[in-house]
Amino acid sequence: MTDSPPSLTSIPSVPQGPDGRKPRVAALAVGALGIVFGDIGTSPLYALRECFTGEHGVAPTHDNVLGVLSLIFWALIIVVSVKYVVFVMRADNRGEGGILALMALAMQRQRGEEVKVRPVVVTLGLFGAALLYGDGLITPAISVLSAVEGLSVATPLFEDYIRPLAIIILVGLFLLQRRGTAGIGAIFGPFMVVWFLSLAVLGIKELVMYPSVLGALSPGMGVRFFLENRGHGFLVLGGVFLSVTGGEALYADMGHFGVKPIKWAWFTLVLPSLMLNYMGQGALLLRDPHTARNPFFLLAPDWALYPLVIIATGAAVIAAQALISGAFSITQQAIQLGYTPRLEVVHTSAEAQGQIYLPGVNWALLVGIILLVMGFKSSTNLAAAYGIAVTTTMTITTVLAYVVARERWNVSRAVALPIAGVFLLVDLSFFGANAVKIAAGGWFPLVLALGVFTLMTTWKRGRDILATRLRASSMPLQQLLGSFGDHPPVRVPGTAIFMTGNPEGTPPALLHNLKHNKVIHEQVMLLTIASEDVPHVPPEERVEIIRLEEGFVRVISRYGFMENPSIPDILKRAREKGLQFNLMGTSFFLGRETLIPSKKPGMAMWREALFAWMSRNARSATSYFRIPPNRVVELGAQVEL
Template sequence: MTGVPGGEEARAAPDSFKRTALLALGALGIVYGDIGTSPLYALRECFFGPHSVPPTPENVLGVLSLIFWSLIMVVSVKYLIFVMRADNRGEGGILALMALAMQRPRGQTRHARPVLMTLGIFGAALLYGDGIITPAITVMSAVEGLNVATPVFERYVVPITLVIIFIIFLVQRHGTGGIASVFGPVMGVWFFVLGVLGFKELLHNPEVLWALSPVHGALFFVHNGLHGFLVLGAVFLVVTGGEALYADMGHFGWKPIKRAWFCLVLPGLTLNYLGQGALLLRDASAARNPFYLLAPDWALYPLVALSTAAGIIASQTLISGAFSLTRQAMQLGYSPRMEVVHTSAEEMGQIYLPGLNWFLLIGVVALVLSFRSSSALASAYGIAAVTTMAITTILAYVVARERWGVGRAVALPVAGLFLVMDLSFFGANTVKIVNGGWLPLALAVIIFTLMTTWKRGRDILAGKLRAASIPLKELLDSFGDHPPVRVPGTAIFMTGNAEGTPPALLHNLKHNKVLHEQVVLLTIVPEEVPHIPGEERVEVEPLEQGFVRVVARYGFMENPSIPDVLKRCREKGLQFQLMGTSFFLGRETLIPTKRPGMAVWREALFAWMSRNARSATAYFRIPPNRVVELGSQVEL
């Protein structure tokens, strides 16, 4: 009797293992592109960058120790063991973490919510800075391998880099579904090659294994003092992609990401860094490019090609991450509506934002033309990433304390240890600000200002519209004495206030003096969770006098769709004919004033953003030939 269940379990186990293995392979291409290309430039910057130290045996062992233990403590322990447990219904990333921390946890004061919001939004804004630098530094550092073969290519590095970057951004409109299937295998080959190159050199100089002891990392600071502390800014380059592990958790899950890291990525990276260190112990002059000098002459050009492919994948990962982050910001109310193109009928996560795509392209091209080398770019890289990591630590601490109920005696020392590491890296990276690190910070401040201005402006506008509205019950009661003329069909009024009367409805009554037989008051509610189950998506509430209230809820990883809402309304018994239905939308003309709320310049900025936001008709996919817009002026 027990043989059948046992057989089912035996068959299920290989299926589960196969699925996890396939997801882990996919994670190699999507999650580990950025951190996987760090060997191209990270160790080089420690010994050949602006704050480098001489490649003496003591320094080589010390730097390698710092690199190894950074990978262990930041990636393995902080992200894989602790931070990735803070999933918002399976989704990760700093906005998902912020939303999780803000979901009215126990004991949270009324001042905590805006502080948490500020931290989360600024952390998200910082990711755009990395999104611009990563394609530039990864592609350029890969192409610079040609210089190792012959100096003839030196003048062509920048043009080749620009051509590759143009191609990367041009193909975004076609989606990445077809080529994404090869991302994982290519990165699998990449990490295998990293390990082989490092292991080959390691065999010639095995004493480099002493670097695995943390003692050498401590002695490095003793011997080099403040200068050694500044080298941490270059050491941090080995973990700059750590945040991607958490951000992409919703695509693969925690287990496949963890297995990919411990089974292939960490061994490959560790062997390669040790191999580069072993090469430096044998030949200190190899510090100019220890990664490519690991390869034999015959393998140099194939390695450049593979490195370029890895750099393209790393760039694609950051671009796709920026698209996803922007969609989350739109759903949470921190960004104006933008055009979102779905590039796959099967995968909702594969999206393309044309406006953001060209903004990123312009930024990346400007960086390449301005810095003209990966070493110069490395001087600006890291400050944004480490600031985001520190914010993640703080938000994760709030989640652990307030939502999981972890005691302060446990949560504070753990978070404190991570924050000490984050702040140490942050302090070392501050010297990069004058060398170009100001650029991602300035970009983050601009984006943070735009996001908070949009959020605050929408709140002020909603308050003004509520004040000008009247309670729906009061309107319905007035129909008893003065019933309006009813015309056949259904009118759908979109409103952000589920309780009041939509301004467009009042304007329609005032100017057209008619009301449809069936009136639907539709409110789209963005929730601070990634996904809303289909059965909970739409609520339909019949009211008096042919009125119906419909509330549709969407998570911040989903795109609102009026056709989807109407389909679910029919399933709940709301009957209407689409060809006999009109959609009434309000269009507000915003006028900045000196009244309390926001500074006049921010009100003017909000008005400009509103004028340039994508129309509600296109964003919600409303049939354009069924839309009536009624305008009004609102003084902010």
């Protein structure tokens, strides 16, 4: 783990300028605009509106408008600028960020540490990751709906066409996923530059007419707002929080661009543009309180309304794309960390390893989003479901970052606790304000997260129980090799590769083959694929070869949680390290277990049945690890859980 930003020289796609650095950072910052800031960049579409027209909105009086604007400004400063940009983004797991990377970093134990904190870290990390699926459903729906709703500002005739048009746009976006985002991504960054400049221009236009709104920059206005509105003012934080949703993306996507480009883009363009737009909306409200129904689109002159709807829809699609790609990425990480069954992972770019497409996740998200749009009907109704998932994730991030600061960086409690305490106070305040929305829709992301969390923990626990059952029925490898002296088996030409998760024992498939076929190949390779709690494993550490007796060789291949294992790649590296074999004379022996729920100690019967169902529907090892299918022999066995 390193406290320094990832090396920018590791990204070769951006050409260097004469000094070899500044143009690279600028180019990466533009790219980050199209991936990192789509969610937070579309918040002006609905955030301020919900503070005044939502279920717990306040009247758009002079003091209320300045008070809400003050809360939005200081939320962006404290939550995004200070918490994420200054502190959390230092917690990089070999350059990668995100809640699972943070969980893996917190789990990297040091000598003398107690083990009791690990289950807590795992639980928090997994539940935070599960909540991101709810975010991945709600963000595309609320962003696209908010953009298309701008049409109703022009004329109420469009009212009945808003939901169908939003669904058509979303379906088109999901249909494009299988083609990859390389071509589309090339225009995302420049398009978002236009979007943020449009936000700034719209805000400045109104701000120059009512400059006194800048008084909202004083924190005293926020304090005054709470003193005047008390409990009602606290509930308005649920709307204020919508202005910082997407802040988690700065940390989650820093591995793609590096820390400096994200910081540069945030402080030079994104933050100023957002605040100018919010201030402009506030100035409009001060001039005409009736514009609270949709202050963003009413900022625009009549002639610019339709172009603004088009630009806003494009920005909303980009925000949706970022969340969809994030769902793909977090699923890949969960698979590699052993919390999700193997799923089909399609690489859509030969150059960029991070560009992946998961068909199962893609279509599940699309169905969920369509149901959300049809069920909640408007962005205002969706706003009730939005905040609770993100506030919970941000709170978990604060706790995990504190664990990393204490246990990885050795920061004293006297320093780490007050800083984390301030962030937790803000996070929990937002969480409390959003908690009242649970009955109105906030239950949805919580129920979804609980379901995903149950699936993840059931799969992990089930795999551990299965490994224990198989280990109990297995034979130590040294014992098997020792028995060959007295009773040598018949050896046949070629190489046999047995995949095993236990690098010490004998693979059950090997014992079954020996029992039923009574033969052993001249060379036997015992292959173990180990997933590390780091995002990437250096190529020189990918494959380890241990030569044993009787023609047996143990091969241990290590992959990070951002990488997909590949048998052809492993065999190529093994050959480069001196292991000789002919692929055409090599057979792969895989075990296929039929799982039977039982009353043995382990899991509840319903969880064992769930695990057995997940195992049956997981992608086969042959296709997932890219094993030549005509070289595979599967040997089955029944295992009671």
